[in-house]
Amino acid sequence: MSGTPDFFYREAQRLGYVARSAFKLLQIQKQYKIITPGSSVLDLGCAPGAWLQVACQNLGPLGKGGVVVGIDVKKVKVPSMHCDERVTTVCADVMNLPREQVRALSPQQKGFSVVLSDMCPLVSGITTRDAALSAELGMRAIDLAVGKAAHDRTVNNAFEEVQSDGSGSSLGIDGVLQPGGHLIIKLLESEDVKEFSQICKPIFRKASWLRPKATRSCSREIYLICQGFQYRVRE
């Protein structure tokens, strides 16, 4: 980056966000209304905490409930601005964290209504290597969120849509995303990203790509926005 702080950096400072990345989730939120009052949000790769702030702001008043749980390999102090007691963080490597342990972090262990992944590797500058690492993190986010539904997609005809009972566990759902829930994944553009929409399109009501305005022009990042998890189980 050049020495001059850019528009989004200055705006983040002015509005009390800990990073300019806040504007990416703000744009996603404005366009797709992913987080609603009372949502239970899992934020993978949450440091330094700007998405925690935006997520908490969208939970509405305290009385509406909801939670935001952030996970990062870095220790994260919950920002004092725009966050309240509904926000907590855990220091862990998402690549090695069992799904059951993540589910245990959700309210009544019923899973989350929104899973966000802004995880990215330490960028080496070697385009193919960075994209491959980012794809690994993205796959892990899908696997955590939807579990075996990601692998069952090829036999969709033998599947029947089921109603949400709030938890999904009695329906054999082994991911942490609740039926009807939303998933956002950051990736670095490459040939591999096609596979992500191939996995997500059949199991979500809608899956679309977005390159937020706050993304730096030199960055290859792109977000897959998946709305309305439609889990299907074998009869």
Ligand SMILES: C[S@@+](CC[C@H](N)C(=O)[O-])C[C@H]1O[C@@H](n2cnc3c(N)ncnc32)[C@H](O)[C@@H]1O
């Ligand atoms: C772009 S930053 C996230 C910014 C954050 N959304 C915000 O607005 O403050 C990407 C984060 O992903 C985290 N990360 C990368 N690999 C991870 C892993 N395996 N487990 C947990 N966090 C990881 C990094 O430590 C880094 O903090």
